[in-house]
Structure formats: C-alpha cells, structure tokens
Amino acid sequence: MWEYTKKVKDFFLHPKNAGEIENPDAVGEVGSLICGDALKLTLKIDKDTGRIVDAKFQTFGCASAIASSSALTELVKGKTPDEALKLTNKDIADFLGGLPEEKMHCSVMGKEALEAAIANYRGFVPVPEAGQRLVCKCFDVTEEKLRKVIKENRLTTLEDVTNYTKAGGGCGTCIPDIEAILRDIWALKPVPLRPAEPRKLTNLQKIALVQDVIETEIRPRLQADNGDIELIDVDGAKVIVALRAMCTGCPMGVVTIKGIEEKLRELVSSDITVEAEKEG
Amino acid sequence: MTTIYLDNNATTAVAPEVLEAMLPYMSTLYGNASSMHTFGGQLGPVLRAAHEKVAALIGAEPGEIVFTSCGTESDNTAIMSALEINPHKKHIITARVEHPAVYNFCKHLARKGYRITFLPVDNMGRLSMDAFYKALDDDTAIVSIMYANNETGVIFPVEDIGTALRERGILFHTDAVQAAGKIRIDVKTLPVDMMSLSGHKLHAPKGIGVLYIRKGTRFCPYIIGGHQEHGRRAGTENVASIVGLARACELAMENLETESRHVSRLRDKLENSLLAKCPDARVNGDVKQRLPNTTNISFEYVEGEAILLRLDEYGICASSGSACTSGSLEPSHVLIAMGVPFTALHGSIRFSLSRYSTEPEIEKVIEVLPPIIKELRMLSPYGREKLSGQLCKP
Numbered sequence: 110m111w112e113y114t115k116k117v118k119d120f121f122l123h124p125k126n127a128g129e130i131e132n133p134d135a136v137g138e139v140g141s142l143i144c145g146d147a148l149k150l151t152l153k154i155d156k157d158t159g160r161i162v163d164a165k166f167q168t169f170g171c172a173s174a175i176a177s178s179s180a181l182t183e184l185v186k187g188k189t190p191d192e193a194l195k196l197t198n199k200d201i202a203d204f205l206g207g208l209p210e211e212k213m214h215c216s217v218m219g220k221e222a223l224e225a226a227i228a229n230y231r232g233f234v235p236v237p238e239a240g241q242r243l244v245c246k247c248f249d250v251t252e253e254k255l256r257k258v259i260k261e262n263r264l265t266t267l268e269d270v271t272n273y274t275k276a277g278g279g280c281g282t283c284i285p286d287i288e289a290i291l292r293d294i295w296a297l298k299p300v301p302l303r304p305a306e307p308r309k310l311t312n313l314q315k316i317a318l319v320q321d322v323i324e325t326e327i328r329p330r331l332q333a334d335n336g337d338i339e340l341i342d343v344d345g346a347k348v349i350v351a352l353r354a355m356c357t358g359c360p361m362g363v364v365t366i367k368g369i370e371e372k373l374r375e376l377v378s379s380d381i382t383v384e385a386e387k388e389g
Numbered sequence: 390m391t392t393i394y395l396d397n398n399a400t401t402a403v404a405p406e407v408l409e410a411m412l413p414y415m416s417t418l419y420g421n422a423s424s425m426h427t428f429g430g431q432l433g434p435v436l437r438a439a440h441e442k443v444a445a446l447i448g449a450e451p452g453e454i455v456f457t458s459c460g461t462e463s464d465n466t467a468i469m470s471a472l473e474i475n476p477h478k479k480h481i482i483t484a485r486v487e488h489p490a491v492y493n494f495c496k497h498l499a500r501k502g503y504r505i506t507f508l509p510v511d512n513m514g515r516l517s518m519d520a521f522y523k524a525l526d527d528d529t530a531i532v533s534i535m536y537a538n539n540e541t542g543v544i545f546p547v548e549d550i551g552t553a554l555r556e557r558g559i560l561f562h563t564d565a566v567q568a569a570g571k572i573r574i575d576v577k578t579l580p581v582d583m584m585s586l587s588g589h590k591l592h593a594p595k596g597i598g599v600l601y602i603r604k605g606t607r608f609c610p611y612i613i614g615g616h617q618e619h620g621r622r623a624g625t626e627n628v629a630s631i632v633g634l635a636r637a638c639e640l641a642m643e644n645l646e647t648e649s650r651h652v653s654r655l656r657d658k659l660e661n662s663l664l665a666k667c668p669d670a671r672v673n674g675d676v677k678q679r680l681p682n683t684t685n686i687s688f689e690y691v692e693g694e695a696i697l698l699r700l701d702e703y704g705i706c707a708s709s710g711s712a713c714t715s716g717s718l719e720p721s722h723v724l725i726a727m728g729v730p731f732t733a734l735h736g737s738i739r740f741s742l743s744r745y746s747t748e749p750e751i752e753k754v755i756e757v758l759p760p761i762i763k764e765l766r767m768l769s770p771y772g773r774e775k776l777s778g779q780l781c782k783p
Binding site: 111118121122124127128138142143145146147148149167168169170171172174175247278279 | 690691692693694695698699702711719720731732735767768769770771
C-alpha cells in the first residue's frame with residue numbers, strides 16, 4: 110500500500126476544483142487512457158488583470174494523480190501565466206506534503222498540463238511529437254521531456270527517471286537509451302564492458318595474474334578475518350593453495366576455497382579449479 | 390469501523406480452530422522433532438498425523454506430502470527438480486497468466502538459457518489447448534500450469550493436460566494454491582506429478598506451504614541440509630504451522646460443499662448487483678469455469694487504485710490489476726494476456742470471498758461502490774459524452 114500523506118488523501122477524497130470550465134481561455138491535455146493516467150486542465154484568465162481566476166481539472170488516474178491535479182488548480186489560481194509557469198512539479202508535491210517517490214510522475218503530469226494549457230492560451234498549436242525522438246514507446250515519453258525532467262529534478266538514476274516520467278517502466282527496451290541520456294547530461298563515464306572474448310593467456314601470464322589476484326583481491330579479505338593464504342602451485346587450469354593462520358583447519362575451508370575459485374574464474378579464466386594443498 | 394474483508398485470494402484469516410490447534414506448539418511443546426529425547430521426539434507422531442490430514446484433502450498418501458515454507462517455494466522446487474533430473478532437456482511450458490511464483494521464475498530460467506513457452510489464453514482467460522499440444526516436444530522437461538487463476542478464478546483443464554502429458558512421459562506440475570480448499574481435488578484420478586499448496590490461502594497461517602510429489606516421481610530437493618521430510622526438504626519443521634495447516638485442511642474438507650454454495654451465492658449476488666447498477670462494467674474471465682469465491686470486474690474509464698482507496702474509507706478490502714497497485718507501472722499481466730481492452734484494463738477490481746463473508750457485508754459493497762464509480766467517472770475526462778446522464782445509477 111502507498112503511504113500517502115494526510116493532505117494527499119484529503120485532496121483525493123474531497124478534490125477541489127473538479128470539473129471543466131465552460132468556454133475556457135486555456136485547455137491543457139496530457140496523458141492517455143492506455144498509459145493509465147490523464148489530465149485535462151481548463152483555465153479562466155481575466156483579460157484585464159491577466160491573472161488566472163479559475164482552474165478546473167478532470168483526471169483519470171490513481172489517488173495521487175487526482176490529488177496532484179487538484180493541488181495544481183489551487184496553486185495556479187491568482188497567478189499570471191508567467192508566474193504559474195515558474196511552478197515546478199516539486200512545488201505540487203510539496204504542497205501535498207510530499208508524494209511517494211514512485212508517484213512523482215503524477216506531479217510531473219500536473220506541470221505538463223499547466224505548460225500545455227498556457228501554450229494553448231498563447232495560441233501555440235500543440236505539435237508535441239513533431240521532430241522529437243520518442244524514447245519510451247510504452248508511455249509516450251520523448252527525449253525532450255526526459256532531458257527536461259532529469260535536469261529540473263536533478264535525477265541521476267534510471268529508477269528516479271522511471272519514478273518521475275514512467276519511462277523505462279514498461280517493456281524496458283528503452284532503458285539503454287535512458288541511461289545514455291543520463292550519462293550525456295551528467296557527463297558520467299560509461300562502465301567499460303568486459304572483453305567478450307576471453308583473453309588467451311600464456312602459462313606465465315596466467316601464473317602472474319593468479320598471483321596478482323590472490324595478493325590484491327583475496328589475501329586482504331582473509332587477513333581481515335585473521336586468516337591467510339599461500340599460493341603453492343599452478344598446474345594448467347588447476348590452482349593449488351594452502352590456507353594459513355586462522356584459516357588453517359577452519360571448518361569453512363571448503364567454502365573459502367570455493368569462493369577463491371569463483372573469484373579466479375571471474376578475473377583470470379573460467380576453467381580454473383582451486384584445490385587445497387594435500388596435508389602431510 | 391469494521392473491516393469487510395473481500396481479498397481472500399491474497400490471504401485469509403487464520404481460523405480460530407486453527408489457531409487453537411497451533412498454540413501448544415508455540416508455547417510448551419517447542420521441541421525439535423529430530424531430537425533423541427522424548428520432549429522433541431513426541432512431535433514425530435504429530436507431524437505424521439499432519440501429513441495424513443493434508444494428504445486427505447487432495448486424496449494423496451501421507452508420504453506424498455512435503456511441507457515447505459510457502460507456495461512460491463513449492464513452485465520453484467517443482468520446476469527446479471524437473472530440470473535437475475532431466476539435465477538434457479531445456480524446454481519448459483507454462484502459461485502467460487501464471488502467478489509470479491511460476492511466471493517470474495520461468496523468466497529467470499529463460500535468462501539462464503532455458504527455452505520457455507508461455508501459452509496464450511483467450512479473452513475469457515481460457516488456456517489455448519491447441520498451443521499446448523503444438524508446444525510439446527522431446528526437449529520439454531516439465532509443464533507447469535496453474536489449477537485456477539488467482540486474479541480471475543478461471544479453472545484450467547488440468548485433467549486434459551495431465552492426461553496428454555502422461556501419454557508422453559512429460560512431468561506435470563500444477564500450482565493449486567488458489568484451488569485447494571475451494572474446489573474438490575483428487576490426485577487419485579487427476580494425472581499430476583507435483584502440486585503446490587499454500588497454507589495462508591485456506592485459513593492457516595502464512596509461512597507454510599506444501600509440495601505434493603506423486604509416489605514414483607523422481608525428485609531432487611531444492612533446499613539442501615538436514616534429512617527432514619524424508620530428505621526432500623531440509624530445515625527444521627515449522628511444527629506449529631504444519632499442525633495449523635493440517636487443521637485447516639480438515640475444516641476445508643468438512644465444509645467444502647456448503648462453503649462453496651455459500652460463497653458462490655454471495656459472489657453472484659455481488660457481481661450481478663454491481664453489473665446492474667454500473668453501466669460500462671464487465672466481468673473478466675470465464676464465468677462458467679470459475680472458482681466459487683472470485684469475481685473480477687472492470688469498471689471502464691476509472692482507475693483501480695482510486696476505487697480501492699475510496700472503498701478503504703468504508704473498511705472494504707479488495708484488490709486491483711491496475712498499474713498503480715502492482716508496484717510496477719504495467720497493469721496485470723493476466724488481464725493483458727486476456728486482451729482486456731485498455732479502457733477497462735486499469736479499472737479492474739477483484740473481490741474474493743471466504744466462509745466468513747456475510748450477506749450484510751456484500752450488501753454494504755453493493756450500496757457504496759456504485760456511487761464511488763459514478764464520482765470517479767465524474768472526475769475523469771474519458772467516457773463522459775457516452776456516459777452522460779447515466780454514469781452509474783445510484
């Protein structure tokens with residue numbers, strides 16, 4: 110169950126400004142039935158003062174979508190379009206005492222509807238998709254919207270982006286695109302891919318690498334538990350080691366050996382087997 | 390505010406009789422059945438009796454019952470076992486509408502290199518038998534098809550599937566978590582090799598499940614350790630919950646027919662009244678082949694989470710297949726597989742009744758839900774023109 114604030118519940122159960130203004134001066138529509146939430150915002154703007162005198166909403170969606178829409182109408186009343194445009198999706202969420210992270214996209218929908226309505230008021234013909242790259246096909250999210258929401262809310266992870274825009278929350282095929290956009294915006298370095306083809310190591314290189322991994326990756330961890338390890342021999346793919354100090358005779362020795370084997374398989378070669386030195 | 394609990398496919402109340410049977414094993418009789426002393430050892434006969442009682446519910450032999458920690462563990466175990474004992478076979482057949490315990494586990498196995506066939510269903514949630522026969526091949530290690538669907542209650546033709554698989558020597562597992570205790574199951578006549586049950590769906594506590602393994606079925610355990618459950622499931626027995634589940638199975642068996650009549654009468658009343666009072670509402674799933682306690686209704690042009698939270702104000706508990714309630718952003722994979730139109734996809738509500746459901750509770754839902762639907766439709770930008778004047782009769 111979502112943990113909604115008292116104010117979210119209140120605005121959901123007793124929404125303010127529900128409905129549609131007759132002969133509105135501005136209309137903003139976002140979302141769709143398929144996506145699971147949609148908002149139609151209608152505004153009345155006074156010709157003389159240039160201020161928003163009335164705002165109403167119609168919302169198809171969950172409790173937080175309805176509450177966010179209602180909050181938006183309360184926030185914009187009395188403002189000029191320019192003042193209203195300064196509102197952020199965070200202002201909507203803050204007005205409600207916060208929204209669950211996964212529901213932040215509801216506040217983003219409110220902000221979008223407001224922008225659409227004011228563009229409509231100023232006579233811009235909405236051409237939302239023209240010339241824009243659609244990144245998330247499941248939820249109709251363009252690259253422009255992604256970049257805007259990522260920057261405005263300083264989002265850094267894929268999870269955040271999905272929470273705020275829903276992008277990537279459906280089939281998931283756009284996830285690499287979203288990650289590329291995040292990297293581009295924040296100039297993050299991509300994680301280098303491991304070489305697909307296993308390296309061909311000479312025996313000498315293999316022994317050196319095994320030694321290196323044991324010294325840098327394995328030994329420090331064993332020493333942290335007052336244990337130790339000694340490399341005895343490398344015979345083809347077979348690595349023979351001896352457990353020392355507190356590891357000597359430890360009943361978990363088999364598990365430790367298995368762990369060393371996994372590490373060496375990961376970092377040296379997938380065919381490596383590790384054995385403990387035969388005693389005596 | 391009293392709670393009106395109509396979400397029994399999610400979990401059920403622990404029956405008072407069950408709790409009473411469990412209490413001694415959570416207080417004075419806390420021993421370990423594996424111990425050599427009498428204090429622990431005396432639990433051996435208690436566990437044996439529990440195997441017998443659970444076996445009786447499904448017509449099995451006590452030795453065919455293995456206690457697990459939950460239905461999910463039983464499902465995972467059955468599939469893994471089939472793969473372990475058929476190391477050369479890499480194909481699994483299941484359905485698009487399975488519970489995540491099977492569905493997501495199979496998707497996980499697909500990433501590990503197994504080939505999975507997810508059988509489609511028609512718009513009433515009925516399994517495509519044509520697709521099933523076509524999918525079978527020499528590489529098939531196991532077929533796992535649920536007995537009845539948790540979201541719609543639709544019952545699958547497990548007998549036909551089992552018969553076809555028996556002829557071909559392919560292992561058959563069925564997830565009977567929703568069916569057990571609600572409809573009569575008899576493995577003496579039903580050709581299944583493994584079957585999963587869950588305690589908390591039939592008035593036993595959470596944390597106890599069963600895997601039925603037919604005698605003579607090759608089996609490889611999933612949880613490795615001690616020799617409990619004849620070496621088929623390691624881990625100290627959850628004696629109290631096992632005893633509780635055994636008592637719950639006794640109760641289910643004694644009352645199965647009367648209970649089934651009771652819940653189906655109330656369910657039908659609820660369903661028919663809601664459909665009569667709310668235009669643009671539809672039942673999801675085949676009403677002819679359905680569990681007696683379940684109804685899944687889509688209210689078009691409204692969103693399920695909003696309906697649930699309004700119902701919550703009256704203490705009414707139900708669930709929804711809407712995206713907003715699933716924890717992900719996608720609506721129920723079951724309803725999507727059934728091709729439920731998108732106008733109805735987000736507004737689905739499942740009511741699932743139990744022996745404790747009462748007439749006044751159902752009447753309360755019939756009273757409060759239609760105005761909720763009407764109000765939410767008034768808030769929605771969709772379907773208004775079409776619905777004007779009759780959004781939902783009060």
